[in-house]
Amino acid sequence: MTPPDAPHNRWSDLDRPPLNVAALRRGLLKPGGLWTSLDIVGTTGSTNSDLAARAPAGLAEGTVLVAEEQTAGRGRLDRTWTAPPRSGLFFSVYLTPGDVPVERWGWLPLLAGVATATALAQSAGVDMALKWPNDLLVTIPTGSGTPPGETPPGAERKTGGILAERAGDGVVIGIGLNVSLRAAELPAPQAGSLALAGAVSTDRETLLRAVLRSLEEWYGRWRDANGDAAESGLQAAYAAGCATLDRTVRAELPGDRSVVGEAVAIDSDGRLVLATGDGLQEPVSAGDIVHLRGAEGGLT
Known part of the structure; x- marks a missing residue:
């Protein structure tokens, strides 16, 4: 028999209880709704990889896969995403917007960002912000005990990320959120969590239901507008x-090129438009964005 305080016992951290799959299914899987199945696994490498592997054989739209722990979670640019078991929300969904022109599918990760930030602002009571294209930011109050590192007290910190990948006839969208991570558990000085941001609730079932319902609402608006981001309000x-x-x-672009400028707009294709020092405007469709204090300043 495994001792109750064994490191991998599912009740070894009573502040982080496991998700209740039956309760989540009752609350989210409704006739005529977007979500058609929901499964929870204890540990997996990556929920995105798992759904992407299943998609070519045929995967129903609205499939949701949640992991209590990811050992090889991925972000953009092949970055890793790791966190202690049950300390966050790590899940992927499969969407098949076949009636929407493919050239508009690039809005899906931004749609997921809006849906997630909206849901967390309401259900967790924290101010959320989006960093283009797919990071979720919170502000950690001064005195929260987080290591200062390169990020000054009161600055924005990353508490979540989104990764969208084409798979089969649709798109897998993965969302990772740091929910209850303590200061000593943060993986990097720029990281944060909902708990450290003063969330009024860190109940993962409440948060997951809120995010999936918000995602269903925004996805429905976007599809009803045939993927038109302006018409749908996205x-x-x-x-x-x-x-x-x-x-x-500073936009660090493919091909080892970088551009510094003021971010002035999000265009109709979801690109970030930069106004550069030479008076030109350059749309950025892919790249790593670094927030600066000024054109020659440091990280914010």
Whole structure:
């Protein structure tokens, strides 16, 4: 018999109880709704990889896969995403917007960002911000005990990320959120968690239900508008919540090229538009964005 305090016992951290799959299914799987199945695994490498592997054989739209722990979670640019078991939400969904022109599918990760930030602001009671294209930011109050590192007290910190990948006839969207991570558990100085941001609730079932319901609502609006981000309100909502706009940033682009400029807009294709020092405007569709204090300043 495994001792109750064994490191991998599912009740070894009573502050982090396991998710209740039966309760989540009752609350989320409704006739005519977007979500068609929901499964929870104890440990997996990556929920995105798992769904992407299943997609070519045929995967129903609205499939949701949640992991209590990811050992090889992935972010953009092949970055890893790791956290203690049951300390966050790590899940992927499969969407098949076949009636929407493929050239508009690039809005899906931004849509997921708007949906997640909206849900967490309401259910966790924290101010959320979006860093283009797919990071979720919170502000950690001064005195929270987080290691200062390169990020000054009161600055924005990353508490979540989104990764969208084409698979089969659709798109797998993975969302990772740091929920109850303590200061000593943060993987990097720029990281944060909902708990450290003063969330009124860190109940993962409440948060997961809120995020999936918000995602269903925004996805429905977007599809009803045939993927038109302006008509669905998605473009305006993303711009309103985007912490990257109106700041000087450095865009690190493919091919070892970088551009410094002021982020002035999100265009109709979801690209970040930079106003550069030579008076030109350059749309950025892919790259790593670094928020700067000024054109020659350091990280914010």
